[in-house]
Each structure stands twice: as C-alpha cells, then as structure tokens.
Amino acid sequence: MKKKLIAGNWKMNGSFAANEALVNGLLTNLGTPACEMALCVPSIYLAQMQALLVGSEIDLGAQDVSQHEGGAFTGEISGAMLKEFGVRYVLVGHSERRQYHFETDALVAAKAQRALACGVTPIVCVGETLTEREAGMTEEVVKRQLAAVIHANGHCISEIVVAYEPVWAIGTGKTASAEQAQQVHAVLRAQLKAASAQADRIHILYGGSMNAANAAQLLAQADIDGGLVGGASLKAPDFLSIIASAL
Numbered sequence: 001m002k003k004k005l006i007a008g009n010w011k012m013n014g015s016f017a018a019n020e021a022l023v024n025g026l027l028t029n030l031g032t033p034a035c036e037m038a039l040c041v042p043s044i045y046l047a048q049m050q051a052l053l054v055g056s057e058i059d060l061g062a063q064d065v066s067q068h069e070g071g072a073f074t075g076e077i078s079g080a081m082l083k084e085f086g087v088r089y090v091l092v093g094h095s096e097r098r099q100y101h102f103e104t105d106a107l108v109a110a111k112a113q114r115a116l117a118c119g120v121t122p123i124v125c126v127g128e129t130l131t132e133r134e135a136g137m138t139e140e141v142v143k144r145q146l147a148a149v150i151h152a153n154g155h156c157i158s159e160i161v162v163a164y165e166p167v168w169a170i171g172t173g174k175t176a177s178a179e180q181a182q183q184v185h186a187v188l189r190a191q192l193k194a195a196s197a198q199a200d201r202i203h204i205l206y207g208g209s210m211n212a213a214n215a216a217q218l219l220a221q222a223d224i225d226g227g228l229v230g231g232a233s234l235k236a237p238d239f240l241s242i243i244a245s246a247l
C-alpha cells in the first residue's frame, strides 16, 4: 500500500526567520513518520528551504509553475528552474490561482504537462465553489477540471498527484465531512482509473481546513491518500500532529 502524503501549502506566508524556526520545529520533533511529506513554499524562499530541508525526509514543493519552457515571460518561473532548486512537487490550479489569476482548466493542464516534462510532480488542485455545490454541480465541476489534465497528459497521468479542495472549505474553518470528501474522492478515483491502469498509485489529497482535530477521520477514508494543508501547516505542532495521524 502506498504511504500517505501530507503536503503543507504555505501560500504567501513566511520570512527567513519564520521559515527557519518552523523547519527547525518540524525536524526536531518529526520522529519516524509513516507518511511522505512536502512543503510548498513561496518561490523566493526555495533556495533557503532547499538548504534547510537537505537530507531530511521532507520534500520541497513550489506553488506555481509557468506553462512555458522559457523566454520572454516576465515574472514567471519555469519547471526547469524549480527542478534546479531540488523541487519535487508543484501545486497547479490552486483555487486561489483559478480565482485571482483567472487560470483556466486548459492553462492548469498545460502547467501540469510542463511540470511533468521537467521531472517535477504536479499536485493538481480541483474543487467546487459553494454555489456550485449548492447547485448540485460538485461532480461535474471536479470531473471537468480533472478531465482537462487527463486529456493533456495521456499516459503520464499516473505520475500526478490530485488534491480535492472544496473552495468553500479553504481557510474558512468549514471542513468537508469525511463522507462528503470520500464521495468526491471516489468519483475522482474512478475517473483516474478509466484513464490509467495505474491509477491506484495516484495520491488523491484532501485540502480545506484540515487540522489536528479532523485529520485522522479524513485520512481514514478509503480514497483519501493524504492532505494538502494550508493554515495548520504554518504551526509546527499542528502540522506534526496531522503527520502523526497519517498512518
């Protein structure tokens, strides 16, 4: 059975001093966790984090990647650059990028494709808004978002990680119940299975107000293979407690 994956998404948080304190707090008290771990940090701190995490069991992740290979794209960061900094994972299609940066399904799929081409594992985020859930459109939305990535990536699809993050649960303290989350994860798993014979190896993470109190129940669900943790990943004791519940 594959190990679970617990990934922190720091979003736009951090400073040299805070990053060092947080990583020290994690590494000092990590013990021997049963799961795989990653921290997706602001790109400007990748060099610092690469040095802080070297030799540890925590993998380095970024929060975005350009869909382009290189060239005249001011402000963008390429997959090859991420790879050079030892980045193993990159978030693509986080709802905050879909919402505030108008990222479309096609763009997210192209970013996933570029990450894979550079040997960086894309963590493809999908999830419905509250309005979409209330309109009974949850399945339709997440399937459409994932279908774009499947279509663009063909047989490489077994190399991705998927994160189901209901938008209404992000940063709101409202978590999807374990049953609600499992229901959507099962839909995503079936969609991945239809696309790849190796779909069982794909991690499907849950994200959205995951914390020390609710992690164990969510992670006990059959198709929840880990977590994508925002706020609670910024506090070492909380993140360690989530890691400890990922058995």
Ligand code: 13P
Pocket: 009, 094, 165, 169, 170, 171, 172, 173, 207, 208, 209, 210, 228, 229, 230, 231, 232
């Ligand atoms: P919170 O855990 O803060 O709700 O954020 C979830 C998230 O967006 C992780 O990518």
